[in-house]
Amino acid sequence: MRNWIQVFSVIDFISVGILLTAVAINALKRLESCVRVYALNSWLLSSLIAIVAFMVGETHLYIAAIITLLSKGILIPMFLRHILRRMKVIHDVEPYISNTLSLIISGILVAVVYASLREGIFVTGFSKNVLQISLAVILIGLFIMITRRKAITQVIGLLFMENGLFLAGFSLTFGMPILIELGILFDMLMGVIILGIFAIQIKRVFISSDLDKLTTLKG
Amino acid sequence: MIEILLIPVITAIICYILPNTRFIGYISALGAVILAGFSIPTIVSSISAPIEMMNGMLYMDALSGYIMALVIFLGFASALYSIGYLEHELKAGLTDITGMRRYCSLLHLFIFTMLLVTMSNNLALMWIAIEATTIVSAVLIGFGFRKRALAIEAAWKYIILCTVGITFALLGTFITYYASTAVLGTEGTLNWTVLKGIAGKLNSATMKLAFIFILVGYGTKAGLAPVHNWLPDAHSEAPSPISALLSGILLNTAFYGIMRFISIVEPSTGNTFTGNLLIIFGLISIGISSIFMLVQDNYKRLLAYSSIEHMGIISLGTGIGGPLGIYGALLHVLNHALSKPLMFFASGRIQAGYGSTKIENVTGVLSSMPLLGTLTFIGVLSLAGAPPFNIFLSEFTILKAGVDKGLWTVVGLFLFFVVIVFYGVLSVFGKMLFGKNIPTSHPHGFPSSKPLRTDFSTLCSNSIMIVMASLIIVLGFTIPGFIDSTIRACINILGVK
Numbered sequence: 024m025r026n027w028i029q030v031f032s033v034i035d036f037i038s039v040g041i042l043l044t045a046v047a048i049n050a051l052k053r054l055e056s057c058v059r060v061y062a063l064n065s066w067l068l069s070s071l072i073a074i075v076a077f078m079v080g081e082t083h084l085y086i087a088a089i090i091t092l093l094s095k096g097i098l099i100p101m102f103l104r105h106i107l108r109r110m111k112v113i114h115d116v117e118p119y120i121s122n123t124l125s126l127i128i129s130g131i132l133v134a135v136v137y138a139s140l141r142e143g144i145f146v147t148g149f150s151k152n153v154l155q156i157s158l159a160v161i162l163i164g165l166f167i168m169i170t171r172r173k174a175i176t177q178v179i180g181l182l183f184m185e186n187g188l189f190l191a192g193f194s195l196t197f198g199m200p201i202l203i204e205l206g207i208l209f210d211m212l213m214g215v216i217i218l219g220i221f222a223i224q225i226k227r228v229f230i231s232s233d234l235d236k237l238t239t240l241k242g
Numbered sequence: 243m244i245e246i247l248l249i250p251v252i253t254a255i256i257c258y259i260l261p262n263t264r265f266i267g268y269i270s271a272l273g274a275v276i277l278a279g280f281s282i283p284t285i286v287s288s289i290s291a292p293i294e295m296m297n298g299m300l301y302m303d304a305l306s307g308y309i310m311a312l313v314i315f316l317g318f319a320s321a322l323y324s325i326g327y328l329e330h331e332l333k334a335g336l337t338d339i340t341g342m343r344r345y346c347s348l349l350h351l352f353i354f355t356m357l358l359v360t361m362s363n364n365l366a367l368m369w370i371a372i373e374a375t376t377i378v379s380a381v382l383i384g385f386g387f388r389k390r391a392l393a394i395e396a397a398w399k400y401i402i403l404c405t406v407g408i409t410f411a412l413l414g415t416f417i418t419y420y421a422s423t424a425v426l427g428t429e430g431t432l433n434w435t436v437l438k439g440i441a442g443k444l445n446s447a448t449m450k451l452a453f454i455f456i457l458v459g460y461g462t463k464a465g466l467a468p469v470h471n472w473l474p475d476a477h478s479e480a481p482s483p484i485s486a487l488l489s490g491i492l493l494n495t496a497f498y499g500i501m502r503f504i505s506i507v508e509p510s511t512g513n514t515f516t517g518n519l520l521i522i523f524g525l526i527s528i529g530i531s532s533i534f535m536l537v538q539d540n541y542k543r544l545l546a547y548s549s550i551e552h553m554g555i556i557s558l559g560t561g562i563g564g565p566l567g568i569y570g571a572l573l574h575v576l577n578h579a580l581s582k583p584l585m586f587f588a589s590g591r592i593q594a595g596y597g598s599t600k601i602e603n604v605t606g607v608l609s610s611m612p613l614l615g616t617l618t619f620i621g622v623l624s625l626a627g628a629p630p631f632n633i634f635l636s637e638f639t640i641l642k643a644g645v646d647k648g649l650w651t652v653v654g655l656f657l658f659f660v661v662i663v664f665y666g667v668l669s670v671f672g673k674m675l676f677g678k679n680i681p682t683s684h685p686h687g688f689p690s691s692k693p694l695r696t697d698f699s700t701l702c703s704n705s706i707m708i709v710m711a712s713l714i715i716v717l718g719f720t721i722p723g724f725i726d727s728t729i730r731a732c733i734n735i736l737g738v739k
Contacts, residue, residue, distance in 0.1 A: 161409070161413075165406065168402075168406070174398070177402060181402065181405060181406065181409075184406065184409055185409060188409050188412055188413055191413055191416060192412070192413070192416040195416045195417060195419065195420040196416055196419045196420060196423075196430065199366060199419075199432075203364070203366040203367065203370070203432075206366070206367065206370035207366070207369075207370060207373075207412070209370075210370055210373040210374055210377065213374075213377050214373070214376075214377050214401065214405055217377055217380060217381060217401065218398075218401060218402075221380075221384060221394060221397060221398050221401070224384070224394050225394055225395075225398065228391045228394060229391065234398075237395040237398065237399070239391075239392055239395060240392060240395055240396060240399070240474075240475040240478075240479070
């Protein structure tokens with residue numbers, strides 16, 4: 024089984040899957056599918072952790088994989104879907120720029136990450152692509168946040184950033200102590216819940232979930 | 243040491259489940275007093291010798307003790323001031339009983355998260371605590387969220403910008419862990435005390451990368467320009483006691499994180515790298531905020547920009563470095579933590595009296611509210627950096643550190659911006675304090691010149707403001723021995739030579 028993982032470079036496949044799901048968000052038109060793609064991304068992340076746990080045989084990595092699956096793969100997507108139903112916005116994402124352009128820019132971001140980390144001060148144990156991919160996912164998440172109009176898409180961009188960050192952290196550290204991992208996930212979960220509540224409030228007060236309306240405070 | 247963390251949580255729970263909310267403000271203030279009583283012995287002993295707990299997860303030394311003392315003092319001041327503030331809000335119909343419960347318990351949770359920042363030795367735990375401060379305070383800013391649209395806008399921007407920023411800080415923390423694995427072998431560490439021991443052996447290129455991420459991440463939270471955009475919104479829309487806490491101490495706890503990192507980054511990279519970055523960020527912050535202060539029409543926003551300026555000065559002092567620079571920066575932390583909350587408390591009362599945060603709607607505070615006007619005047623002179631007050635002293639120390647190092651361009655720019663700030667702050671508040679007391683039409687329907695009733699809650703907030711104003715004056719003339727020795731101990735801990 025271990026050989027099998029190495030021969031077919033399963034880890035590389037999964038991390039490329041994580042990158043592709045992040046890129047795919049640029050092309051999606053419906054908020055519901057964004058949430059679904061986020062869930063897929065989280066499942067891939069958790070399966071990556073599980074496979075590495077199997078390879079190095081560490082119990083605390085299995086626990087980390089299960090926690091990731093439960094929180095990011097199940098709880099947060101369920102909560103986001105609940106918020107979307109409450110807000111009754113299942114239709115368009117309404118980006119500021121066209122989908123084609125944003126796909127091109129995401130591609131450029133990935134290229135930039137690979138070009139700048141080519142020399143590589145990092146030597147990661149299990150795959151040499153994971154750190155690059157994780158940084159690319161972080162940048163794509165940031166890019167989604169600044170080019171989308173809806174409050175929920177900002178949250179989804181933030182969540183993608185955090186998945187990328189987890190991947191980066193995982194490739195750099197081989198998993199934090201479980202207490203720290205739990206603390207980070209708890210913070211994230213609380214953050215998403217609070218953001219969801221605020222999103223509903225924005226919808227109620229501004230009669231729109233567009234962030235264009237939030238322009239009173241400036242200067 | 244654990245009891246310091248438990249008391250705010252217990253107070254928060256009690257405030258939340260209290261059946262009768264008539265005395266909720268007093269109970270929350272009492273919780274802050276108990277917290278102060280329990281923490282003083284620990285803080286005093288931590289200054290002389292570091293304390294470690296829970297396998298080195300929690301740790302306290304002089305620097306933690308110094309910041310923690312400020313958190314506890316300002317937490318107490320805010321809780322005391324909140325009594326009158328909540329009564330007024332309730333009377334004006336801006337909040338309800340659930341809102342008051344939520345406010346008081348969140349206030350104590352906020353204090354808890356900040357205490358956790360100062361106590362954590364594990365850098366990832368510190369990150370968790372700093373992120374938790376964002377979440378709790380964002381809810382506090384949106385405290386009146388059913389009534390005010392602007393508060394939601396501010397809270398949304400605040401939580402999004404700070405969470406994104408702080409994500410980068412976590413990446414920096416991971417990179418630090420990675421750098422430590424190269425030195426320690428298989429298992430890396432994030433314990434600050436261990437990292438401090440091996441700091442000289444860490445790979446300097448990796449640590450440079452980590453520090454850049456950390457500076458961007460925690461710098462966002464500390465309100466350093468150009469990543470400061472959340473700050474004016476959040477500070478101007480938050481309830482006044484919360485603005486005081488945000489500005490007086492939350493920014494400092496984030497900067498405390500940067501200071502901890504500097505001391506583990508500097509031994510391997512040399513102090514010019516970190517120093518130059520901090521000086522550049524500091525000067526940009528002072529410059530941008532000084533210009534924005536000239537064009538403000540809202541006095542709470544003006545105070546928020548002044549916070550950016552003062553965080554810039556602290557960053558500048560840390561960047562110039564050397565014992566004198568750090569001394570100035572740490573002294574400035576204390577001075578700013580006294581002057582700015584005083585100003586936010588005063589501005590909350592002015593807002594209550596005049597019903598507006600626009601500068602043009604407020605004139606003649608000194609004649610309509612003599613005591614409040616005098617306290618505001620002291621705060622303004624201190625904030626502007628006028629000579630006999632505390633902030634002048636710390637700014638002068640930082641200036642002297644710069645001159646000693648021969649950084650003439652930095653010193654020149656600093657002086658230039660500070661002069662602009664001096665004019666900006668004094669001209670605006672001069673107009674508000676002096677000038678004729680024109681009765682303005684009030685949105686809540688009572689005249690602006692109506693004297694505030696001197697009931698017990700007003701007495702509480704007046705007394706805490708008087709205490710702060712007197713501390714400002716005293717610290718302008720002399721630095722008491724125990725503060726001096728604490729700051730010297732902090733400089734020792736940071737390993738500055």
